[in-house]
Amino acid sequence: xxxxxxxxxxxxxxxxxxxxxxxxxxxxxxxxxxxxxxxxxxxxxxxxxxxxxxxxxxxxxxxxxxxxxxxxxxxxxxxxxxxxxxxxxxxxxxxxxxxxxxxxxxxxxxxxxxxxxxxxxxxxxxxxxxxxxxxxxxxxxxxxxxxxxxxxxxxxxxxxxxxxxxxxxxxxxxxxxxxxxxxxxxxxxxxxxxxxxxxxxxxxxxxxxxxxxxxxxxxxxxxxxxxxxxxxxxxxxxxxxxxxxxxxxxxxxxxxxxxxxxxxxxxxxxxxxxxxxxxxxxxxxxxxxxxxxxxxxxxxxxxxxxxxxxxxx
Amino acid sequence: xxxxxxxxxxxxxxxxxxxxxxxxxxxxxxxxxxxxxxxxxxxxxxxxxxxxxxxxxxxxxxxxxxxxxxxxxxxxxxxxxxxxxxxxxxxxxxxxxxxxxxxxxxxxxxxxxxxxxxxxxxxxxxxxxxxxxxxxxxxxxxxxxxxxxxxxxxxxxxxxxxxxxxxxxxxxxxxxxxxxxxxxxxxxxxxxxxxxxxxxxxxxxxxxxxxxxxxxxxxxxxxxxxxxxxxxxxxxxxxxxxxxxxxxxxxxxxxxxxxxxxxxxxxxxxxxxxxxxxxxxxxxxxxxxxxxxxxxxxxxxxxxxxxxx
Numbered sequence: 115x116x117x118x119x120x121x122x123x124x125x126x127x128x129x130x131x132x133x134x135x136x137x138x139x140x141x142x143x144x145x146x147x148x149x150x151x152x153x154x155x156x157x158x159x160x161x162x163x164x165x166x167x168x169x170x171x172x173x174x175x176x177x178x179x180x181x182x183x184x185x186x187x188x189x190x191x192x193x194x195x196x197x198x199x200x201x202x203x204x205x206x207x208x209x210x211x212x213x214x215x216x217x218x219x220x221x222x223x224x225x226x227x228x229x230x231x232x233x234x235x236x237x238x239x240x241x242x243x244x245x246x247x248x249x250x251x252x253x254x255x256x257x258x259x260x261x262x263x264x265x266x267x268x269x270x271x272x273x274x275x276x277x278x279x280x281x282x283x284x285x286x287x288x289x290x291x292x293x294x295x296x297x298x299x300x301x302x303x304x305x306x307x308x309x310x311x312x313x314x315x316x317x318x319x320x321x322x323x324x325x326x327x328x329x330x331x332x333x334x335x336x337x338x339x340x341x342x343x344x345x346x347x348x349x350x351x352x353x354x355x356x357x358x359x360x361x362x363x364x365x366x367x368x369x370x371x372x373x374x375x376x377x378x379x380x381x382x383x384x385x386x387x388x389x390x391x392x393x394x395x396x397x398x399x400x401x402x403x404x405x406x407x408x409x410x411x412x413x414x415x416x417x418x419x420x421x422x423x424x425x426x427x
Numbered sequence: 428x429x430x431x432x433x434x435x436x437x438x439x440x441x442x443x444x445x446x447x448x449x450x451x452x453x454x455x456x457x458x459x460x461x462x463x464x465x466x467x468x469x470x471x472x473x474x475x476x477x478x479x480x481x482x483x484x485x486x487x488x489x490x491x492x493x494x495x496x497x498x499x500x501x502x503x504x505x506x507x508x509x510x511x512x513x514x515x516x517x518x519x520x521x522x523x524x525x526x527x528x529x530x531x532x533x534x535x536x537x538x539x540x541x542x543x544x545x546x547x548x549x550x551x552x553x554x555x556x557x558x559x560x561x562x563x564x565x566x567x568x569x570x571x572x573x574x575x576x577x578x579x580x581x582x583x584x585x586x587x588x589x590x591x592x593x594x595x596x597x598x599x600x601x602x603x604x605x606x607x608x609x610x611x612x613x614x615x616x617x618x619x620x621x622x623x624x625x626x627x628x629x630x631x632x633x634x635x636x637x638x639x640x641x642x643x644x645x646x647x648x649x650x651x652x653x654x655x656x657x658x659x660x661x662x663x664x665x666x667x668x669x670x671x672x673x674x675x676x677x678x679x680x681x682x683x684x685x686x687x688x689x690x691x692x693x694x695x696x697x698x699x700x701x702x703x704x705x706x707x708x709x710x711x712x713x714x715x716x717x718x719x720x721x722x723x724x725x726x727x728x729x730x731x732x733x734x735x736x
Binding site: 140147151157165216220223233246251253278279381393397403408 | 476554
């Protein structure tokens with residue numbers, strides 16, 4: 115064997131060994147990646163299981179139908195879940211129409227100029243503003259300037275502003291996915307811009323709008339910091355006034371101005387008590403909150419999946 | 428949809444068209460106002476923070492605010508130095524990054540370069556759930572599970588500490604970091620990977636030496652947006668890190684962050700217009716400026732990677 119060929123042979127050997135090693139590194143990385151990903155998901159599972167386990171003694175009908183109390187075993191979340199439902203109602207009623215309208219404007223109407231650019235930059239920036247800053251805004255603006263006080267209306271409006279970017283972004287994505295041809299066809303038949311939007315673009319974007327709404331509300335339902343900042347009381351042993359009346363007009367909006375508490379505030383209150391017995395209450399409130407958020411996110415994922423599968427352009 | 432085509436509610440022709448055009452203009456005006464809500468919100472946030480903080484800075488010289496090493500606005504001997512709160516914020520954020528950057532980047536590389544399509548589509552939404560868990564629940568997790576677990580390793584660890592709060596915040600921002608990083612890596616064009624494969628590189632070599640450098644500005648954006656999230660995080664630190672201002676960078680100690688201070692003051696019943704009330708707006712202004720800087724840098728970097736190829 116000549117020197118040249120043996121050198122080439124040795125090179126080949128070295129390369130083969132190198133290749134085996136490099137391929138092994140690939141395999142190792144796949145395993146590491148999987149482990150990292152699965153452990154993140156496992157932590158989520160552990161968190162949920164731990165909450166449910168800690169809260170087991172509190173999961174009775176009694177827990178849902180009694181007010182907070184100084185006695186951990188007697189304390190319940192009646193005021194909290196009623197408050198959360200009412201606040202979410204205000205949030206949804208304010209954020210969804212405004213968010214959808216803003217998204218329609220940005221996608222279908224807005225000309226490409228500095229004015230539109232300013233709105234877009236604002237939407238992106240608002241999505242990154244810490245939630246507690248929204249609380250400060252609400253404290254200065256809603257609570258004192260608009261004299262709403264520490265009321266359900268103030269909290270609902272705060273959370274509505276907070277989730278507005280989420281609703282806008284999700285709706286815009288859905289609107290953008292509607293093919294141009296559908297719009298052109300409608301314009302070709304003489305429809306005006308609003309007719310095209312309302313009769314064609316919006317019906318096809320329902321999935322995205324719903325997804326945005328549910329994701330936004332799932333964010334709002336767990337928000338604690340902004341509600342603490344506006345000064346929601348954590349010990350409330352009464353319910354807001356009922357929205358239903360026995361006499362005409364049967365519906366009243368007096369509850370909007372009532373003081374309230376919500377689930378995350380109630381949980382925070384229980385977590386920060388030194389008495390260990392209240393940790394079980396906190397865990398129970400947390401388990402319910404977490405279940406609600408996971409459920410809402412699950413529904414959003416499912417809707418997105420369904421709509422993506424159903425629509426075949 | 429079909430109903431409006433087959434049976435117009437208004438007569439067609441000149442008058443119908445005029446009506447429809449006028450209606451269009453009115454609707455457009457409404458939609459524009461809705462779009463402007465975002466602008467008004469920003470203006471209102473800036474206005475409220477600046478107005479209330481300027482009242483605060485009438486009492487407190489800016490020099491003291493930036494250089495004093497004590498933050499005790501509610502004590503008789505009041506000091507107004509923001510440094511302890513900033514130190515707490517920086518420390519928890521650093522701990523969070525130490526968790527989120529390696530985990531988030533590894534997951535992003537795996538999902539973008541290795542995972543089959545169906546795995547990616549299944550895992551991504553599940554991973555996003557980590558960011559959807561209410562922060563107060565994460566706070567409970569940090570206080571009642573992570574801290575006791577850490578105390579087994581470090582017996583001297585106090586019940587309130589920045590370490591467990593930071594670790595949990597890190598976990599919380601993993602999906603955020605990984606999804607922006609993955610977007611950036613997927614924006615690297617296919618031909619660059621194919622060039623690398625043609626030279627005999629393996630997937631991992633391509634990922635680390637071609638895709639990651641190619642997506643560098645996007646990865647930087649992911650980290651910076653993650654930082655901005657961690658800086659603004661409130662409930663985890665308020666629950667698990669204690670609420671005592673403490674000028675230290677040692678994560679094993681309890682300390683208050685800017686956000687935790689705002690929570691602490693809001694829990695009490697401070698009269699409107701008092702110096703304590705104004706101090707939370709000054710703290711909020713600092714927080715807003717920090718996150719704004721990170722967000723602007725982060726978003727301009729993401730725009731760069733989207734345009735680069």
